[in-house]
Amino acid sequence: MVPDPYSASETPVPAGTIDLRPGRPWVRYYDVAAWRRAWRAAGERPPSDLASPYGLPRLRELLAEHLRRARAVPAGPENVMVTRGTAHGLDLVAAALLRPGDGAGVEDPGYRVAREVFAARGGRVVPCRVDEQGVIPAGLPDGLRVLYTTPAHQYPLGGRLPIPRREMLLGWARRTGATVVEDDYDAEFRYDVAPLPALYGLDPGRVVLLGTLSKSLAPDVGVGWLVAPPDLLHEIARVRRRLNDRTSGPVQEAVSTLLARGDLDRHLRRMRLEYARRRAAIVDVLGDRIRGDSAGLHVYLPLPEPRVAPLVATAATHGVLLDTTTRHHHGPPHEHGLVLGYGSASLPDVRKACTILSTLLDRP
Ligand SMILES: Cc1ncc(COP(=O)(O)O)c(C=O)c1O
The missing domain is CATH 3.40.640.10 (Type I PLP-dependent aspartate aminotransferase-like (Major domain))
Structure with a gap:
């Protein structure tokens, strides 16, 4: 059977893997x-x-x-x-x-x-x-x-x-x-x-x-x-x-x-605090490399095109799943970089994954 490229959100990520791909919110803190x-x-x-x-x-x-x-x-x-x-x-x-x-x-x-x-x-x-x-x-x-x-x-x-x-x-x-x-x-x-x-x-x-x-x-x-x-x-x-x-x-x-x-308002207040902590951890570790961090559940990290695919592959070997801007384009991509989601990883995991990512980014 041909694998369906859009079924990722139906599959749990393997234990020990940190998923920084955007799209999923944190659903564990509901009342x-x-x-x-x-x-x-x-x-x-x-x-x-x-x-x-x-x-x-x-x-x-x-x-x-x-x-x-x-x-x-x-x-x-x-x-x-x-x-x-x-x-x-x-x-x-x-x-x-x-x-x-x-x-x-x-x-x-x-x-x-x-x-x-x-x-x-x-x-x-x-x-x-x-x-x-x-x-x-x-x-x-x-x-x-x-x-x-x-x-x-x-x-x-x-x-x-x-x-x-x-x-x-x-x-x-x-x-x-x-x-x-x-x-x-x-x-x-x-x-x-x-x-x-x-x-x-x-x-x-x-x-x-x-x-x-x-x-x-x-x-x-x-x-x-x-x-x-x-x-x-x-x-x-x-x-x-x-x-x-x-x-x-x-x-x-x-x-x-x-x-x-x-x-719902109480839940939103709680989640705002939680997401704000995760976003602060990303800013803390990745600093001014990131863009688009003033709202939502994801940020953008622009990169030179040749760096993107090798970085995603190396991060995966360190147990970090990343998304890129490529699949979000209608035609040939003109914006290159990572789309980092922090909806579905816990605060310690977000920090850990960003630290791994920062080390990889510092490599020539
Ligand atoms: C840009 C955007 N709009 C809306 C949604 C939510 O869509 P829906 O309400 O159909 O679940 C998502 C979900 O990931 C999204 O990325």
Whole structure:
């Protein structure tokens, strides 16, 4: 059988190996009592025979409040749809907006799933350059129907899009009629920097914001949200009805309880501290070699191209698994280096792996 290159996240890493590849959050610190309470509450309610494509009204209300508080996003429940996560939200947006051959902009390097989803929905994927600050608005072509972007923490280079670029980007979208799809996947985690306004907050008419519990709680929960102007939300709801597509009601009930009781906020506070310690360890050991460390769960370490592959191979012999920028490009790679994730390795392991890496980097 041909091995599936995308199945890495389904396989546990061998004992003694430290996994610094990005993508997985730390799921071991969840509050067991709160989790059980949420599921008991969900179990009190019989499953419904009505599955609204918008999601449970209570959860939409709670998510709107959470987004207003945590991200200063000016959204009411009428703007919020409950999804099964970012990939699902992207697929719904693409199904509602893309016609065969429509230009679909993606960051390059960027999130592979966005490219796959747009292509699967018939879009013509157009790579859009990013640098260490994020997507470069001046380089965006006309004629895109949608543009996917990660302004809070560019995936994988880690930039936070500065305000003037945010404004230029929205100016471009207004001028060309494109819809901006803002992936806010790890915006809850930010270190030593002031928050920047979400694109959605700057121009709610031009932007769809996608959020997820995959980073803040666990990918396995399968809940996210999509925030959009009501007209677009209704269009997306029509797509969901057509496809008989829904988000599990009992799961939405359990998540509602986690939000309503403040359990999710408490979990986020705890994880922010934990991730901040790991990020501090990386900065401590690798210093100014790294970029993109002000948010999220990964950093970028640029390197001359010929050094990358040998370094990954040598690190593996020392029990450290590394990811590179290569697979995140749409075409031939133009950014070279390592993408270091600290979601799934403990603090001592992060420090140990970075110390090994630092020694390897110091070798000629
Ligand atoms: C850029 C980016 N967006 C979103 C997600 C989460 O996606 P989902 O909510 O579909 O699990 C990830 C997960 O690794 C990601 O890397």
